[in-house]
Amino acid sequence: AVTPVPREKTLDNSLALLKEGYHFIQNRCETYGSDVFETRLLGEKVICMSGEEAAALFYDKDKFTRQNAAPKRIQKTLFGENAIQGMDGKAHEHRKQLFMSLMTEDRLQELADLTTEEWRARLSLWEKEEETDLFQEAKEVLCRVACHWAGVPLEEEEVKERADDFWDMVDAFGAVGPRHRQGRKARRRGEAWIKKIIHEVRDGELEAEEETALYAMAFHRDLDGEHLDSQMAAIELINVLRPIVAITNFIAFSALALHEHPEYHRKLKTADDAFFEMFSQEVRRYYPFGPFLGARVRRGFIWNDIKFEKGRLVLLDIYGTNHDPRLWEEPYKFYPDRFREWNGGLFDLIPQGGGDYYKNHRCPGEWATLRVMKASLDFLTKNISYHVPEQDLSYSTVRMPSVPESGIILSEIKRK
């Protein structure tokens, strides 16, 4: 006999999602004793699932498609319309290769070096300031890094506005009202700016070095042999710039972790790369950023007694999988050393998606993220000393994206 499927009886669970935020899926999986359940969100039937097996299923391309998975409101803020996130099959693999080709060891080292350089350039200013807002500083530092690395010209006067715009595109993803509108405005402004630069490169008015993302996006040819239209080239270039700026959040959470765990701060002052890596992995696992991912059922099938009907929206729980007690001992403890024994599983640590980089949607920027995080952490622990004054160090597990409330204010910054 088939056991009754965990199907929520309430008409619509959107309010519960708003109230429970990052814990919404895991809470229900626990209640039902199941990795999967059916509910209604925003007027649509949705299947939610969590855990390593669910993640492996989610990345089975025969079963799922990304077409029409992300709502327009997300495309108009976070992703850009009709870009790589919503592509499937050979066209997706070809587009993905474009992003992966930017992630060579040389280019990643350059990215890390640029990050170190830009942090150091801020120091003399900070030494004169009473208080420094690390979140705002990180946004601007990473905006300079992202543009420089990608070959995009950036005037010093425009850094703040561009940095804020890139972050606002990210900050809008879980928002309604003003925060959402702010994200749309930021995207419109960002796309107009980058589109103009794409035109300049194509017209030969601006030179782009061959190894840069600017060059890659301007001259990429799709499977039909055609260049991307300038709008799409701009959107995909922004799909490199924006997420580099978004690493800000992981840096702010890293600083919070250093503050909450002074023993690790001490240890990092003399630690080698291996421990920097473990600490950064634990920041990505432990703190809330991406809540879940969406895809639609390509062909109907049954899994764990739940019927996955063709076209159904399915959400994979990122936060819950990163805190699944079957995968992580004491998941709500910040403990970098757990990564000493981690086997590098493709479907357990999924803050930036899971599975294969080249064949699936897993984030192509994961190595870049780790390099930027490690360079920033190195700077914070080895190059400077600072004080963390009294402030609200909390972060919400309901607001999406979650950010440290105070932005992490530092004072008495001194170079070492």
Ligand code: HEM
């Ligand atoms: C995809 C998270 C940094 C570029 C993704 C996905 C997540 C993610 C969750 C979706 C995976 C899926 O759909 O299965 C993050 C986080 C980052 C970050 C939390 C750190 C703040 C980066 C960086 C880059 C980047 C640094 C580029 C330099 C992309 C692109 C995609 C993507 C282009 C779409 C890939 C595809 O659809 O095949 N990212 N990412 N991300 N990310 Fe990242």
